[in-house]
Amino acid sequence: MRTKEQLRVITAYNPENQLDHNLIKLSENENIYGCSPNVIEAIKKITNLHIYPDSSASELKKALSSYHGVKTSDLFIGNGSDELIRLLSRAFICSGDEAIMAEVTFPRYRTNVIIEGGIPVCVPLENGKHDLPAMANKLSSRTKIMFICNPNNPTGTVVTKEELTRFIQQIPKEVLIILDEAYEEYVTSQDFLQGIPFVSQYPNLVVLRTFSKMYGLASLRVGYGIMNPLIIEALEKVRDVFNVSTIAQQAALAALEDENFKLECKVKNDHIRKIVERRLLEESIVFYPTQSNFIMIQTGLNGSFVTRELKKIGYSVRSGEFLGHPNWIRVAFGTLEDMDKILGLLLRLMKKRGEYTEYTSRRISME
Numbered sequence: 001m002r003t004k005e006q007l008r009v010i011t012a013y014n015p016e017n018q019l020d021h022n023l024i025k026l027s028e029n030e031n032i033y034g035c036s037p038n039v040i041e042a043i044k045k046i047t048n049l050h051i052y053p054d055s056s057a058s059e060l061k062k063a064l065s066s067y068h069g070v071k072t073s074d075l076f077i078g079n080g081s082d083e084l085i086r087l088l089s090r091a092f093i094c095s096g097d098e099a100i101m102a103e104v105t106f107p108r109y110r111t112n113v114i115i116e117g118g119i120p121v122c123v124p125l126e127n128g129k130h131d132l133p134a135m136a137n138k139l140s141s142r143t144k145i146m147f148i149c150n151p152n153n154p155t156g157t158v159v160t161k162e163e164l165t166r167f168i169q170q171i172p173k174e175v176l177i178i179l180d181e182a183y184e185e186y187v188t189s190q191d192f193l194q195g196i197p198f199v200s201q202y203p204n205l206v207v208l209r210t211f212s213k214m215y216g217l218a219s220l221r222v223g224y225g226i227m228n229p230l231i232i233e234a235l236e237k238v239r240d241v242f243n244v245s246t247i248a249q250q251a252a253l254a255a256l257e258d259e260n261f262k263l264e265c266k267v268k269n270d271h272i273r274k275i276v277e278r279r280l281l282e283e284s285i286v287f288y289p290t291q292s293n294f295i296m297i298q299t300g301l302n303g304s305f306v307t308r309e310l311k312k313i314g315y316s317v318r319s320g321e322f323l324g325h326p327n328w329i330r331v332a333f334g335t336l337e338d339m340d341k342i343l344g345l346l347l348r349l350m351k352k353r354g355e356y357t358e359y360t361s362r363r364i365s366m367e
């Protein structure tokens with residue numbers, strides 16, 4: 001038996017963090033506030049589990065179409081935005097084709113491109129941000145896709161309106177631009193450009209969104225893309241017929257209606273983000289300014305070591321070792337109490353290893 005040659009360079013996802021239910025999980029950027037109570041009520045009302053789901057997710061498309069002010073024919077619903085990344089790669093990448101992406105970004109772009117026999121062309125970040133001019137410079141006759149993750153996972157950074165507008169205008173129409181906005185709902189910066197209004201003008205632009213983050217439906221697997229119907233026509237050919245379950249469709253509908261829940265999550269996240277960033281600045285600890293529900297912190301210590309130490313006090317976070325930043329960690333924002341404990345331990349570890357010489361035994365308070 002022989003698998004595809006390209007699988008040799010792919011590492012399977014390590015589910016280790018998912019299994020330990022005794023830990024507070026801040027490793028996958030999920031919503032710590034759960035989901036809207038409306039979702040639970042909607043799910044309880046579902047009775048037709050013996051019937052296959054609506055293959056075209058028409059009710060959800062209709063709701064998203066009025067929510068975003070786009071046509072239903074511009075919407076594709078997927079089994080998480082992960083599925084959209086996979087299907088777009090499947091539909092567009094042939095052997096030897098190139099896909100340009102940031103060197104440190106959401107790893108599924110690279111994985112899916114490789115599986116299809118394509119070549120990921122990875123461009124270093126600039127201060128944790130996508131370097132869009134450098135990415136545009138990598139265009140070649142083999143380029144099929146440009147992936148832009150905005151805000152970027154794992155760094156949480158965003159590109160400016162001007163940078164992104166110039167980039168979208170500059171890329172030839174034959175090259176697909178996939179703008180992954182999985183964390184858009186958390187953004188508070190005034191200098192953030194939403195991709196959706198540009199889709200009608202740029203037929204090569206795909207905007208990805210998900211119900212897994214702010215909406216808190218990660219376990220139900222539902223994401224969507226807004227794009228030109230010609231791209232959707234291709235995706236329809238490569239997708240599974242019943243890709244989004246009835247429960248996921250009904251839950252997403254209920255979640256979409258609850259603006260209050262989203263607003264509360266956004267306000268709480270922003271409050272904690274500002275306190276954590278201020279605290280890190282005060283302690284002269286390096287981090288990337290984030291527009292998301294997670295933050296990347298430079299500890300100066302091996303990320304996996306720090307991750308193990310944090311597990312001992314009950315927290316699961318992501319080591320930067322597997323994210324191209326060996327001495328960093330990525331932490332989703334927990335409560336203020338959680339962040340207080342995490343930063344407290346970090347400072348103690350950094351002091352012990354001489355990484356943090358200015359440490360003044362001050363109690364670390366997040367208030």
Ligand SMILES: Cc1ncc(COP(=O)(O)O)c(C=O)c1O
Binds near residue numbers: 081106211
């Ligand atoms: C940037 C980004 N895009 C896409 C996804 C996939 O999300 P889902 O498949 O749950 O919609 C994630 C998940 O972490 C992500 O961080």
